[in-house]
Amino acid sequence: MSDSRWLRLQWLFDALIDLPPHAREQWLAEQPDDDGLKREALALVDADGRGSNAITRRFGSAVSELATSPAHGMQLGPYRLLREIGSGGMGTVFLAERADAEFDRQVAIKLIRGVPTRDAAERLRRERQILAHLEHPHIARLLDGGTTAEGQPYLVMEYIAGEPITHWCSSNQLSISSRLELFRKVCMAVQYAHQRLIIHRDLKPANVLVRKDGEPALLDFGIAKLLDPAASARQEPTAAQWFTPTYASPEQRRGETVNTASDVYALGLVLYEVLFEQIPKTDADGTLDLRQARQSAQPVPAELGLVIAKATHPEPSRRYASPEALSEDLRRYLRGRPILAAPDSWSYRTRKFLSRHPVAMAMVAAAIVSVSVATWRLAAERDRALRAEAEARRESATSRHVVDYLVALFENASPENAGNRPISPKELIDRGRRAADERLADEPVQRARLLAAFGRIYTELGDPDAAASSFRAAAQIEKDQGNPVQHAKYLHDVGYVLNLAERSEDAEPLMQQVIADLERHAPTEYAEIAGALSGLSLAQARNGDPLTALTTARRSRELADTHGVTDPLVLSRTYTALAEAHMRANQLVDAEAAATKAMEVLRTHYPEESPEAISGIGFLTEVYERQGRHADQERVLRRMLAVRLKTLDPGSGWAVTVRNNLANAIQLQGRLFEAIALLKENLGYLRKNGQQDTPSYAITVNNVASLAEQTEDFATAIELFREAYNGSLPKPGENASPRVAVFRQNLGRSLMLAGRLDEALPLLQREIEDSMDTRTERARRLVHLGEWMRRHGKYAEALRFAEQADAAFREFLPPTHARLGAVAKLRGLILRDQNKLPEATEQLRNAVDYIGKGIGEEANATLDAKVQLAELLLAQGKPDEARSLVSAIATPIENRFVEGSPLRKQFAALTSRLPAP
DSSP: OOHHHHHHHHHHHHHHHHSOHHHHHHHHHTSOSOHHHHHHHHHHHHHHHSSSOHHHHHHHGGGHHHHHSOOTTOEETTEEEEEEEEEETTEEEEEEEESSSSOOOEEEEEEEOSSOOHHHHHHHHHHHHHHHTOOOTTBOOEEEEEEOTTSOEEEEEEOOOOEEHHHHHHHTTOOHHHHHHHHHHHHHHHHHHHHTTEEOSOOOGGGEEEOTTSOEEEOOOTTOEESOGGGSSSOOSOOGGGSOGGGOOHHHHTTOOOOHHHHHHHHHHHHHHHHHOSOOOBOTTSOBOOHHHHTOSSOOOHHHHHHHHHHTOSSGGGSOSSHHHHHHHHHHHHTTOOOTTSOOOHHHHHHHHHHHOHHHHHHHHHHHHHHHHHGGGOGGGHHHHHHHHHHHHHHHHHHHHHHHHHHHHHHHTSHHHHOSSOOOHHHHHHHHHHHHHHHTTTOHHHHHHHHHHHHHHHHHTTOHHHHHHHHHHHHHHHHHTTOHHHHHHHHHHHHHHHHHTTOHHHHHHHHHHHHHHHHHHOTTOHHHHHHHHHHHHHHHHHTTOHHHHHHHHHHHHHHHHHTTOOOHHHHHHHHHHHHHHHHHTTOHHHHHHHHHHHHHHHHHHSOTTSHHHHHHHHHHHHHHHHHTOHHHHHHHHHHHHHHHTTTSOTTSHHHHHHHHHHHHHHHTTTOHHHHHHHHHHHHHHHHHTTOTTSHHHHHHHHHHHHHHHHTTOHHHHHHHHHHHHHHHSOOTTSOOOTTHHHHHHHHHHHHHHTTOHHHHHHHHHSOOOSOTTHHHHHHHHHHHHHHHHHHTTOHHHHHHHHHHHHHHHHTTSOTTOHHHHHHHHHHHHHHHHTTOHHHHHHHHHHHHHHHHHHHOTTSHHHHHHHHHHHHHHHHTTOHHHHHHHHHHHHHHHHHHSOTTOHHHHHHHHHHHHSOOO
């Protein structure tokens, strides 16, 4: 058996051993291995389970002596074990000291308990890697690590001499506020780990020690999990055997996938024990029994019970969003402010305000009495008082109208009026948007504010068209009221969402108007002007003018720096505009630096999973695509989508856009059918929502068509390309889509590849007007025309177009870019058709090299080039080299092209002509 096959068998055995017997065959059936290897793996597991556990014993024999011998005096590397100080989860912890007199310090050493299986050893090695990246004053530090002579890994950690947090609080009789401040430090340590994509999964009092100086230390990342799915080769079937049941979240107990919400749940239980000095008890679904807390001798305010209940809610989505959010609510409680876990009410907020300012309120009351007594002496102030009273009445009337409107809105959403079907947030906002004009007809300013609020909500819900409509209505009201500055600000919001909706052709003139209006009416509104400049730059870059966009973006950055703009959203947008302009100008290093700076600004001011931070990450994925870092692009996009789908509808415009980008990243790695499935999911959502006239729909249709074409399903590709092209043509009174040239070229190319040359030529011949990326599209057109001429037998003209395309691409692409590989392939095929086989072979070798390095050795375009090269090699009497190429691509060609495609037929014919070795 080869080494690779043996390693795969060992991996399958380890995975099957961890699964319950009834689940093994189903899991194994889903693996890509051949049936023979699967049968061997099951046979090993069956043998291991018959009586003696011989296989497991054999795997563990190397460390059996270490596992059973006493610890005292044993030496591991430079460390001497003194005594066992803890045991639980996956490991045993020993107190140890240096044995080589390098320094006098005690440490904690952790070893795998029992048989060091591959899985357990990997867990400990992973803990070593995790701890190496955690440098926080309240997390125990990793000092060293190694492996025993028997092959057993160990960790050397900072030895924390302290008490569990619950014992420390009770023995020192800490006050409620002192306990909460101590616990908040623990929350922030866990938040620090979460920000590095690490969850602990076994938070409990025994893993939170308090040193003699009163500072907490978080221990034992032995079962910690990296949130990045690329961090391990496979997902663990379950982690149930490694957590502490008393403090485990409901999803952990059920063996489901865990995330940061599981740590929040455990923190809630630890907080319960810290405050009430009782071990928490939960029912079958994970609900904490707070009734026993009410019987506790330790008096705890009811508000803290609400905090604990929110943190330990059985449904992960209804817990605090992060440990930082839990800590922040405790901070609000400590400062006498309303907590987020409490039901919002006027009386509750008033009580909290009075409790925070008792002296001030007493003074206010005294002042009111004094003013009341002296009112009769203030006849001279009567007119002023009457005017103030009239203004107050107007404000009161406005507030009453707004309150009446909101009450009516929510009454419409009640079961009596809406039925038993729950109303989504978007439906509720849609109703409010329709009712605003009627109920607030006499309050235009309030109506404008409400419409703007609706616009922001629509933006967060991923419906940019509805957002733009609301912002436009608000802007029109302010214009009618004679408020040019507020009118410009609302128009700025319109431009922002148009850019989000990929309607940059409409956003550019609007942003120019906004900038002109602000500079005329509010020249000192520097933050607003800088933000509008960044929006204009984005639109210019996407409309095919990256150099002008770069100038505009730099002007935006200079304005923000010169005038000390501090708004984090404005600052981040100035950097993202700069990143987009650099990227469109193919200045990828500068683009990545600017996008990274934008992310740093947002992460400083917003939680990592906030919409603001996630949107900032999106710009970085575009840079990754241009850099060819498609695996990084896929990883970030998957995380973006997973985070936003916690709050957004899967059919929202934002989710559709990210899913489109994710499919693009996947197909660039050669997984076309997986990408097609994602895009078809998007088409279903868009059609369901009636969005066939939107840019998102046209982009999605074009993307599905492109992938169908790559698999050589030309009938599907032509139909979809035609739909995208026709939908992008200008309608009366509207500008043409900037993608019309792209869609036209795609349709012409697909018709040509399908052999419909006469239909293709008029589409390919048209000059490229300004488009999303004019230089690329003009160079692509030359390649398409060269291929058309080759297929028509006009080789001199075909070579002329190939040379022009080569020169055009070299103006802005590196010399071995995949697009230059496509040009080399075109040259090779022309030379082949002219029977110039050696020259053709050289060109096709270059094509295989450039395309393979650019988009992958098994990408469809690379496979096509390899088939053409193999044909040439065979024709020149080089069957061995041709056979080597053919054997390497047989499986991917079968998996990546539709049955009966031209390339599969060509490959089958080529294979049949190859002589036997």
